[in-house]
Each structure stands twice: as C-alpha cells, then as structure tokens.
Amino acid sequence: MHGYVQRIKEKELHNALSRSPAVAILGPRQSGKSTTAKMLLKDIPSVYLDLQDRVDRNKLSEPELFFDRYRDKVICLDEIQLLPEFFSILRSEIDKDRKPGRFLILGSASRDLIKQSTESLAGRIAYIDLTPFIVNEVANISIWSDIWLRGGFPESALAENDMDSFDWRLDFIRTFMERDIPNLGFNIPVQIIERLWLLLAHYHGQTVNYHKLAAAADISIPTLKKYLGILEQTYMVRLLPPAETNLKKRLIKSPKIYLRDSGILHALLDIEAYDSLLANPVAGASWEGFVIENIITEYDRWKPSFVRTSNGAEIDLILE
Structure with missing residues (x-):
C-alpha cells in the first residue's frame, strides 16, 4: 500500500491560495485532484463538497447562507463542471469578499472547455493543471x-x-x-x-x-x-x-x-x-x-x- 505521493504542483497551489480568491485545479478524472486538494487543506480550516453527491449539492441550495456559515474556511467544490451555472454565484460572493483562498474548485475539464462559465471570474481565479503522475x-x-x-x-x-x-x-x-x-x-x-x-x-x-x-x-x-x-x-x-x-x-x-x-x-x-x-x-x-x-x-x-x-x-x- 502506497501513501500519499507529493505532487510537483503543490508549491504552486499553496502560492495561488495565498494570493487569489479562487483557485481551480483542473485535470482528467482520477488524476489525483481530490486527494491533492484534501492533503493541501488538511491543516487549513476548510469544508469539502463533492458535487457528484446529491447530498453535497443540496447544501448549496441556498448559497449565500452556506458561504456566510463557512466564511472563515476554504470552501472546496469538487467536480465543478457539473454546475456551470454556479460560477456567476461565485463571482458575486467573491466581489463581496476578495480575501485570498476563499474557494478551491476542482474540475475534470480544461480551462478552455469551461471558459464560457469562468469568464465571469476573470481576475478572480488562478488555474492550475494537475495531470497524472510523471x-x-x-x-x-x-x-x-x-x-x-x-x-x-x-x-x-x-x-x-x-x-x-x-x-x-x-x-x-x-x-x-x-x-x-x-x-x-x-x-x-x-x-x-x-x-x-x-x-x-x-x-x-x-x-x-x-x-x-x-x-x-x-x-x-x-x-x-x-x-x-x-x-x-x-x-x-x-x-x-x-x-x-x-x-x-x-x-x-x-x-x-x-x-x-x-x-x-x-x-x-x-x-x-x-x-x-x-x-x-x-x-x-x-x-x-x-x-x-x-x-x-x-x-x-x-x-x-x-x-x-x-x-x-x-x-x-x-x-x-
């Protein structure tokens, strides 16, 4: 059994969270995005939602209340490509509070594929690709x-x-x-x-x-x-x-x-x-x-x- 494998992008991810309100980790499914995100946040107050899970998606039914509740934590949203309409909501929330490291979003599609959805986050988000191991x-x-x-x-x-x-x-x-x-x-x-x-x-x-x-x-x-x-x-x-x-x-x-x-x-x-x-x-x-x-x-x-x-x-x- 192998333990956690350190990724070459970890330093870049830490730096991005320290300067940008939102950070997107993009890459193919099963490339290690969720594992890396959880390891990145293990010593940071955070909340993790898997948007493939109906229970987790329902927690965002009233996003403003959810964001207020976890304002002092990094909110990690996994499989964000399943809710493309959510990017405009993120923009409104970030514009209220632009402190670094508010959101960590994970997606199984490239920035080009979700570009139309993320255009509203221009200047508010850093993109980092996490591919399979090298x-x-x-x-x-x-x-x-x-x-x-x-x-x-x-x-x-x-x-x-x-x-x-x-x-x-x-x-x-x-x-x-x-x-x-x-x-x-x-x-x-x-x-x-x-x-x-x-x-x-x-x-x-x-x-x-x-x-x-x-x-x-x-x-x-x-x-x-x-x-x-x-x-x-x-x-x-x-x-x-x-x-x-x-x-x-x-x-x-x-x-x-x-x-x-x-x-x-x-x-x-x-x-x-x-x-x-x-x-x-x-x-x-x-x-x-x-x-x-x-x-x-x-x-x-x-x-x-x-x-x-x-x-x-x-x-x-x-x-x-």
Whole structure:
C-alpha cells in the first residue's frame, strides 16, 4: 500500500491560495485532484463538497447562507463542471469578499472547455493543471518502465500488478465514453468515440491527416475536428502544434497527435505487459509521447511545438 505521493504542483497551489480568491485545479478524472486538494487543506480550516453527491449539492441550495456559515474556511467544490451555472454565484460572493483562498474548485475539464462559465471570474481565479503522475513524482516508489507501461493515473500506476492496472484502465476508458462525455454535455455515440479513440491510438505520434482520419472514422472533417477538440479539452489527447518559424524550408503545417497517457494508449492497443510493449511496433512512438508528456508537464509554462521538414528532418519537441 502506497501513501500519499507529493505532487510537483503543490508549491504552486499553496502560492495561488495565498494570493487569489479562487483557485481551480483542473485535470482528467482520477488524476489525483481530490486527494491533492484534501492533503493541501488538511491543516487549513476548510469544508469539502463533492458535487457528484446529491447530498453535497443540496447544501448549496441556498448559497449565500452556506458561504456566510463557512466564511472563515476554504470552501472546496469538487467536480465543478457539473454546475456551470454556479460560477456567476461565485463571482458575486467573491466581489463581496476578495480575501485570498476563499474557494478551491476542482474540475475534470480544461480551462478552455469551461471558459464560457469562468469568464465571469476573470481576475478572480488562478488555474492550475494537475495531470497524472510523471516519472519524477514517483521515482522513489516505482521504476520508469512501470510508469511508461501503466501510465500515470494513480490507481493504474500504483496497482499491485500489471493485470490489475490493465483492468483499471479498461474500466476508465469505458466510463469515460459512457458517462464522462455525456456528463460534460456532449452527445457523441459511444461506438463513434470508441472507434475514433482506437484510431488515434494507431495514429499516435503522427502528423494529423484530417481527410484520412475522418474517412477511417466514417465521420466528416468538421465532426472529426469537433471530437478531437473534446478529447483534447478533457486531457485525453494532445495536439502538438508545428512551430512558428521563419525558416524558408518547406515545413509540415499539421499538428502531431498523442494520447497523453501512455497507459491509456497501451490499453487501447491491448498491450498488457512490458515485454509485449517492447516487441510492439508502436513502442518507439509510445516512448516519444511518454517523454514529451513528462517534459511538457514539468515545464508547463513554456509553449511546446515541433518542427518537421517535408524531407523528414524533425525536432520532436521545442519549448519556447
């Protein structure tokens, strides 16, 4: 049994709570947001509400009374994307009392996906992404090859064995398609998102050919771009843009696509064990994506991109 794993974003979170009325921790479901928030607040007077829980949601039926009752505590609201209309209420409350660290909100969607809801909080909220584990966070309790195979989701990375980890990831994929996507308000048939996700696993590390990918998925190019946007905004895929450069050489203009978590990639490709991974043709692209994701997560204030010329010369990752 593993104890709490310290996250590289903890110092940044403490600093944000000390200066901003509201702090949002955003990241994919099961990436450790709730655990990190509870550890962050364990020595701070606070109250925690899980908005997936009906009883907790009902406590906010009269928000002004609730806020007055807990005015001297940090109010932590988990799964905030389920109540997008609540952001305007938060704005009114913060404008009454702008002291730092009033609200800690957790969401399983990116700031772009909830941007319309959070526009009313401009200047009042700090955003911090908390992704699954990277190698440096678990170096003392796990070896890098396990994290590459299993990915960084805590329950997968720290499972007792590879089979338990693999089963957890299959359940995660199924739940994401059947529950999480609809809960975010998107009406996408499960069969289509499943087919697209599997296709993306085979395209991992390649530049995006929208015509070819849309044809393979049996959807239109606008629909493909819409679905890719949803997967990107829910932290499942990364569209790495080509670098903006003044070089006169002919450069590839399309983004490269990666499944952000190597463990999810391997589950989609039915790769259960490390030996099977090394023997699989996808190993090189998988390793490339794994390293890139670790670097971008560690240095997330830098703008990532890549360069590839039409004759095949390439720089996999540029940080500016």
